[in-house]
Amino acid sequence: MDLFFFISSVNKIAIVAFIITFIAIIYEIYLLIHEKSHASKPFIPDLRATGKTSTVKVAAIRQKPEKIKLNRPNKRTLFLLIAIFIIFCVIYALGNLLQIFEPNITNRNNIDKTTVKIISSSGIKIYDMNFQEQDGITDKNIRSGEVIYIALENISGSDIDRARIRVNTDSWSISDETDLYNSQKKIFYRQYQVASNESVLKIEAQLHSRADGWLGQ
Structure with a gap:
């Protein structure tokens, strides 16, 4: 508690x-x-009722002083x-x-923590800055402000020349496109910094073919 x-x-x-x-x-x-x-x-006695003063004989009696206790x-x-x-x-x-x-x-x-959710795309991967793949991507917690690599797997034996990856947006822009390619891991990737006001990352990605254009459109 x-x-x-x-x-x-x-x-x-x-x-x-x-x-x-x-x-x-x-x-x-x-x-x-x-x-x-x-x-x-x-205490003052009231003597105004009668003009006479009465005399009272008091016998002399020795008496111990009484202690008065007040509450x-x-x-x-x-x-x-x-x-x-x-x-x-x-x-x-x-x-x-x-x-x-x-x-x-x-x-x-x-x-402090952001839940990564992937929608509409397959082959998306998340890497840290050392290109270590982050496992359990659909339930991965990433700290706000962290810089990551968002990657898309390439299709082997095809004429793919680039990819585009968008985060938390419903429309594509030129800034989403990337030709950064890691030949060892066979992925196109882009760098992304998680903003402090982002609680969810919705990621979509597409590959581009020289012959057919953007795949999956």
Whole structure:
């Protein structure tokens, strides 16, 4: 499981946890303020009801001072909630950033490899720059930007003088024609660089006969 998948899955939970933690922090702050306001107000008895001051005899009794415990909000809890709040904020921000950069990463990975598909022609071969034939051509993955040789097998005992090879186009042009010939492998070939925006290479090729013209037309 990669980092993006993990943070994306956590990011949905972070939204809910973000709200809950935020409410808890607000409540803890409210308790602190409420406690301080009560502690700062001294108790003053109201003597305005009667003009007489009543005297009360109080017996002297020794009594241990009583420790009053106030239920104050725990500051450690508040700090812990704030720390959790910050962590979820960071996770949420990372999730959003990764979602922004994900299309660029995905597109880059998609164009790194190109699937070669051959249509309408037989005898087509793919070679690297060292003239090493690439096997499994119909399922061959070629990196974008790679320079390759696209070749067409010659017919033995014929008057073939050139070939034409087109890639990802439906019409022939003069630039598709080639008279480059490898006598050892008996192929006509042309050099081709795979573009970064090409996900599929559709290759067609024809041989040219001096007597009959382009074969297969």
